[in-house]
Amino acid sequence: MIKTAVIGCGGMGNIHADRYMSMPEAQLIAVCDINGEAAERLGLLAGVKYYLSAQEMLEREKPEVVSIAVPTYLHVPMVRLAADYGAHVICEKPLALTSAEAEEAVRYCNGKGVRLFVGHVVRFFPAYSQLAEGIRQHGGGRGGIYHAKRAGSHPGQVQEWFRDPALSGGVIVDLMIHDIDYIRGTFGEAEEVYAFEHRTETMNYASATFRFGNGTLAQLEAFWGYPGAFHTAFEYAGADVIISGGTPDGESVHVRRAAASGSAPGFVETPASVLLKDPYYEELEHFLRCIASGAEPKVTAEDAVQAVRWAEAAVSSGATGLPVKLDAKGGIL
Amino acid sequence: MRRLNVGMLSFAHAHAYDYLACLQQMPEVTVGGIADPVPERTEELAMRHAIPYYSDYRELLADASIDAVIICSENVHHAEHTLAASEAGKHVLCEKPLGLSAGEMERMIAGCEAKGVQLMTAFPCRFLTPVVRAKEAFDRGEIGEIIAFKGTNRGSFPGPAWFAEPSLSGGGAVLDHTVHVMDLMNWFTGSPVEQVYAYAGTLFDPEHKRTIDDSGMVHVTFANGVFGVLDPSWSRNPGFPTWGDVTLQIIGTEGVISIDAFNQKNNVYGRASGKGSWSFWGDDMNGLMLQAFVQALLEGTPVPVTGLDGLRSAEVALNAYRSVQEGQPVKLHR
The missing domain is CATH 3.30.360.10 (Dihydrodipicolinate Reductase; domain 2)
Structure with a gap:
């Protein structure tokens, strides 16, 4: 069981959390959003701990994989934060607002030895x-x-x-x-x-x-x-x-x-x-399997x-x- | 009731057969002659309908009782035939594209004007009821100002061999299939095209023998800033349920109009054909176009689609080729 957490409890964060919950190989352990209401709603729905601070969540819960579903301008800072805590990262698309920042995110994850996947679903x-x-x-x-x-x-x-x-x-x-x-x-x-x-x-x-x-x-x-x-x-x-x-x-x-x-x-x-397994499920399951096997994903x-x-x-x-x-x-x- | 005596000048373009059938349904029209240099395709047809047949179009034009001609010759002959017809005092409905250069088309327009005859470009898409309704909705202000167009006029590779022969056609799909939807865009914006950027290629011959362009993408920018993109490709294969399409999406400040002109159809699945097909049941655009042409001439009012409309649309296609050659956007010279 891979321990997963979700940063960002909006539309996409809800989808990620829901798919992790129904995936036999994954365990959703926590969610987080600076909007307390959104965090609480999803946390209660999923029956997992919810946080207002990503850093606090990463520190306490030590997820192996973190989904990042925050607004685009926050993607790279959140990718870096998750990587700092040694979590593999599944970031929603687009990876960043500019290709320079996107490259920086890839370099950063490589440097920290964590995998980075992007949700080109x-x-x-x-x-x-x-x-x-x-x-x-x-x-x-x-x-x-x-x-x-x-x-x-x-x-x-x-x-x-x-x-x-x-x-x-x-x-x-x-x-x-x-x-x-x-x-x-x-x-x-x-x-x-x-x-x-x-x-x-x-x-x-x-x-x-x-x-x-x-x-x-x-x-x-x-x-x-x-x-x-x-x-x-x-x-x-x-x-x-x-x-x-x-x-x-x-x-x-x-x-x-x-x-x-x-x-x-x-x-x-x-x-x-x-579909029994919808495209978001297929995507997240594929990424988790790539983490387990070390294989290259369909979309890198x-x-x-x-x-x-x-x-x-x-x-x-x-x-x-x-x-x-x-x-x-x-x-x- | 006054009747209009119409001559048909060349059956090189297969639309001529359709036009003839439409004209024969019209009580106010007499088809007074067919001129075609290829007797195998028209002589018997003319005889069957008791229409005088000429192998030389000049004989048709010499008949003083003919009021107007419909020109369906190969594109390269449009100018010669239109000018000869205007000299003979005949009104002209000319198959699109009107001509193969701006200068040639300007001469056609000026020649008809000088002789006091009307010149109409055959743009039947203007007469599609869905297009007319869309124009009315736009004119009522339902979508505000136009921001952009996306159009397609995808088709099958044309039957007559001359379409693939540049010395007769003047160009391939980009010329043949840009003009219809381009005319609609011109009609809706009422603003001149300022810039053209296009791609053209040869992609749709399964045997890879074709040399003329059968595919492309034409981008235009109008003087008022409106953007348009149009796919004119001959990209329909024989397995496709119909010959092609005319679609136009008009993105406005207050809404969107989507036209799929031939979507009025039944789906037909036949054992013998081995494929599904779409059977169109909407109003007949060719009949409506001919009616408008005939009515304008009988009533002495201006034809609804002019030679200038034909020029404005064909020059975009011609500049599309220039853009392909230069590999960059080109400005239209006016």
């Missing part, structure tokens, strides 16, 4: 892993056209810090990064990105096209403040195959109540999947750094209106 959604497999089987190396989008309400309605790009990174660094990591994992290294971004208090829309060496084009949209339900969509077209999917079309159960429903109170929207901390790099490049293209070249390492040329 899209790789664990069966629709997307099957898509990647389908692309591979049907000659994806010869190039194709990929479209993906991710749109929902503005998370700033629930958590004010999302509205400030200096704290959240905005819709590209926070939301599009899911699809950025996915296309990097599926298509390899991109040569260039060309992007548009529009941001106001109530909406943040971005559109970015990544061009890969074999001619593959990936056109991504990310939208906070979409006036409708959260949804995702993808389509890959190659010479031999077209594969498309998305939510909510790709769901099999809808429970519709007469009363209005929406996000769980106080939580930012997250996609749900009706270095992948997470590169995803932030590509997101930075897209933000930069959106700001200048010019295409931005990416070098082989994903850096901006």
Whole structure:
């Protein structure tokens, strides 16, 4: 049994805690949040100790693995703190607001001898892993056209810090990064990105096209403040195959109540999947197994750094209106 | 009732067959002649409908009773045919893309103006009922100001061989399939395109023999700051349930309009075909476009989609190729 703890008791922290509780190989031992109410609520729900101070929790509980589900601008300080206490770290995406900070987080964990994993959960959604497999089987190396989008309400309605790009990174660094990591994992290294971004208090829309060496084009949209339900969509077209999917079309159960429903109170929207082991469970279980075996995960901390790099490049293209070249390492040329 | 006598000039573009069928449904229209240099594809058809057939289009234009012509020749001939028709005093409905250079299209527009005939570009997507409803919703202010567009006009590789022959088509998918949705974007914003940045490639031939572009991504920036991106690829394979799509998402300051123009469909699963297909049941855009053309000419009012509209849209596609060659965003010269 791996002893786990969760820092941050918001939407994602609740998901991590819930999955650890139902995982035979894990034992959730404590949760923590500077918001006492959130910490207490989750602590009572999970039947574990709850703390207001991460340091105190780490000191007293000595978890082997710590999930970090705090606002993005606090990721790196929390990663370092957990590493200082010798805990392996599973950090929510994006790893950091800048690639420099993301690299620093990786270096720090390496230096402390702890493993670092980042929750790029899209790789664990069966629709997307099957898509990647389908692309591979049907000659994806010869190039194709990929479209993906991710749109929902503005998370700033629930958590004010999302509205400030200096704290959240905005819709590209926070939301599009899911699809950025996915296309990097599926298509390899991109040569260039060309992007548009529009941001106001109530909406943040971005559109970015990544061009890969074999001619593959990936056109991504990310939208906070979409006036409708959260949804995702993808389509890959190659010479031999077209594969498309998305939510909510790709769901099999809808429970519709007469009363209005929406996000769980106080939580930012997250996609749900009706599976015995949902993608968050699969992701966390995979990371725990990698810790036990020493194996490389499906998505590494270095992948997470590169995803932030590509997101930075897209933000930069959106700001200048010019295409931005990416070098082989994903850096901006 | 006054009738309009319409001649059909070339059947190189397969839309001509559809247009002919539509025209024959229209009581106010006589199809007064078919001119086509390839008798194998049209002579018998003309005979069957008792329509005079000419192998040389000049003979059709020489018929003084013809009021208007519909030009469905290979793209490279659009200018010659339009100018000859205007010289002969015929109104013109020209298949898209209107022309293969801005100069050529300007000459077509000026030539028609000089002869007092109307020039309409065949953009049937303007007449799709979902598009018309979307435009009405936008005009009512339902989504505020436009911020960005995302469009697709994905299609199958065209049947006629000349589409893959640059000396006849002037370009591949980026030319063929940019213009429709580009015209819709132009129509909605009412602002000129200032900058184009595009990618083009050849990705969708399973035998890897194709040389013309069959894929791409066209990005535009309008003078008013609106951004648009459009996928014009011939990316539908024969296994796909239909020929292609026209979609346009309009992101506004106060809302979003999503158009999926051919989503009015039944799903059909046949044993014999071995695949599922989508059977469209929405309003017929070609018929509505032709009706609008005929009505404008009969009533002497301006045609609803002009030569200038055709130019504004085709020049984006042409500049897309320039951008691909230069590897950077290009400004449109005006």
